Amino acid sequence: MTIKFPSRLIFSAFSLALLAGCGDKTTDTSENKQDSTVAGRAPVAMTAPKLEDTFKAEIDALSAHPQVKEAFQFIEDYDEQTIKTLITLTEIEAPPYKEKNRSDKYLSLLKEAGADSVWQDEVWNAIGLVKGTKRGKVLAFCAHLDTVFPEGTDTRVQQSGDTLKAPGISDDTRGLAILITIMKAIRKSGIQPENDILFIGNVGEEGQGDLRGAKYLFGPNGPKIDAFISVDGSGHESVTNQALGSHRYRITFQGPGGHSWGAFGLGNPHHALGRAINYFTDEADKFTRSGPKTNYNVGVISGGTSVNSIPFESIMEVDMRSESPESLVKVDTILQQAVRKALADQNKLKRHGPDLTVKIEMIGDRPSGEHPESMAIVQRGIAATQFVGGRPTLRRGSTDSNIPISKGIPAITIGGGGMGRNAHSLDEYFINKDGVLGIKRALLIVLAEVGIDDEMRIESR
Ligand SMILES: [Zn+2]
Numbered sequence: 001m002t003i004k005f006p007s008r009l010i011f012s013a014f015s016l017a018l019l020a021g022c023g024d025k026t027t028d029t030s031e032n033k034q035d036s037t038v039a040g041r042a043p044v045a046m047t048a049p050k051l052e053d054t055f056k057a058e059i060d061a062l063s064a065h066p067q068v069k070e071a072f073q074f075i076e077d078y079d080e081q082t083i084k085t086l087i088t089l090t091e092i093e094a095p096p097y098k099e100k101n102r103s104d105k106y107l108s109l110l111k112e113a114g115a116d117s118v119w120q121d122e123v124w125n126a127i128g129l130v131k132g133t134k135r136g137k138v139l140a141f142c143a144h145l146d147t148v149f150p151e152g153t154d155t156r157v158q159q160s161g162d163t164l165k166a167p168g169i170s171d172d173t174r175g176l177a178i179l180i181t182i183m184k185a186i187r188k189s190g191i192q193p194e195n196d197i198l199f200i201g202n203v204g205e206e207g208q209g210d211l212r213g214a215k216y217l218f219g220p221n222g223p224k225i226d227a228f229i230s231v232d233g234s235g236h237e238s239v240t241n242q243a244l245g246s247h248r249y250r251i252t253f254q255g256p257g258g259h260s261w262g263a264f265g266l267g268n269p270h271h272a273l274g275r276a277i278n279y280f281t282d283e284a285d286k287f288t289r290s291g292p293k294t295n296y297n298v299g300v301i302s303g304g305t306s307v308n309s310i311p312f313e314s315i316m317e318v319d320m321r322s323e324s325p326e327s328l329v330k331v332d333t334i335l336q337q338a339v340r341k342a343l344a345d346q347n348k349l350k351r352h353g354p355d356l357t358v359k360i361e362m363i364g365d366r367p368s369g370e371h372p373e374s375m376a377i378v379q380r381g382i383a384a385t386q387f388v389g390g391r392p393t394l395r396r397g398s399t400d401s402n403i404p405i406s407k408g409i410p411a412i413t414i415g416g417g418g419m420g421r422n423a424h425s426l427d428e429y430f431i432n433k434d435g436v437l438g439i440k441r442a443l444l445i446v447l448a449e450v451g452i453d454d455e456m457r458i459e460s461r
Pocket of ligand 1: 044144171172232233
């Protein structure tokens with residue numbers, strides 16, 4: 001086997017830097033895609049993390065291991081098939097709460113890739129176990145099955161040149177595809193992990209899913225998990241070690257509804273909703289202009305039946321995030337006050353009929369937290385990024401890692417390599433630009449976490 005690794009890497013890193021124009025983006029363009037999926041949920045503070053010698057040495061030793069070299073070669077040789085897997089999975093719709101079909105397919109891929117056993121849990125997380133020889137610790141290695149797109153969205157992949165376009169292709173079908181490749185690479189190279197790895201296609205990462213797949217995994221009925229890595233989006237440079245907390249609400253103003261002319265004067269839920277948004281955004285804007293980065297967004301508005309009907313309900317969904325738990329509570333309070341004020345004011349304006357009412361439902365609550373740069377899993381992320389020629393950046397994001405991070409369990413989220421753009425839009429696309437670097441990086445971090453059993457390898461030969 002020939003290893004042409006180092007020179008390739010130097011070239012790749014250089015060409016990526018050129019692509020990015022070396023401007024103030026500070027990372028290659030592919031990484032910014034991961035930003036727009038993972039960290040794009042996340043305002044990003046760029047830092048240059050410090051790599052400790054021990055972890056650099058660990059990754060260097062791992063990458064020089066003969067079987068790891070074989071695994072790297074496999075990843076390169078298998079790259080075309082990785083893209084085929086990506087296309088197959090992308091074309092299986094996976095709307096929020098409707099991930100079952102994709103989960104079923106994923107389960108069969110996990111089995112076919114060489115898992116020792118596979119199963120689905122109650123929420124349709126698809127899980128494949130690769131047993132370790134010592135079986136002391138368990139690493140969960142995840143990518144999320146769900147997309148943000150509703151049922152009926154055309155998910156067929158359109159290929160033009162090197163560009164693969166389809167909703168969800170990068171976020172996070174790319175993650176799902178590389179997990180399969182990595183399991184195969186481990187099997188084909190004969191690597192014997194010392195500790196267990198659970199390869200997981202998990203449900204419910206996006207939006208209203210509210211991390212329910214990850215919450216289940218770390219809940220009372222989930223498996224034992226000692227460390228967690230999720231692959232989300234593309235790129236091979238960022239390491240998300242900080243969990244961005246968020247609150248999400250569905251707010252519904254309700255009234256009797258009626259004819260716009262005949263029942264004129266009834267309380268109008270849409271008018272109340274508009275007023276609420278006005279009050280909320282005025283105050284939230286003032287609050288979020290200083291202090292820790294905090295955002296707010298009215299993302300969905302619905303309700304009403306026709307132009308000449310007073311609606312019986314008006315609904316909005318609101319998302320707020322903050323680096324600081326205190327600021328999150330404050331912007332949340334601003335929203336609640338705005339809604340109540342709008343309701344009171346609108347009820348003063350109505351000329352007859354019952355008062356409007358409002359229902360405030362929390363539909364998302366993602367915990368925050370942060371792992372230090374010095375934590376082993378974070379260091380391994382930094383070391384592996386440098387090894388593949390990337391410039392590591394530590395980030396804050398709203399991902400499945402929020403759950404383990406908030407519980408103090410070692411966890412990071414990384415990109416799956418390549419370059420993705422326009423996540424969460426119908427124009428989402430993926431370009432397999434140096435995608436293998438992301439796969440190799442992920443493999444190295446996983447192997448550093450679980451260890452390789454050399455004695456087993458020698459015995460097995
Ligand atoms: Zn994602």
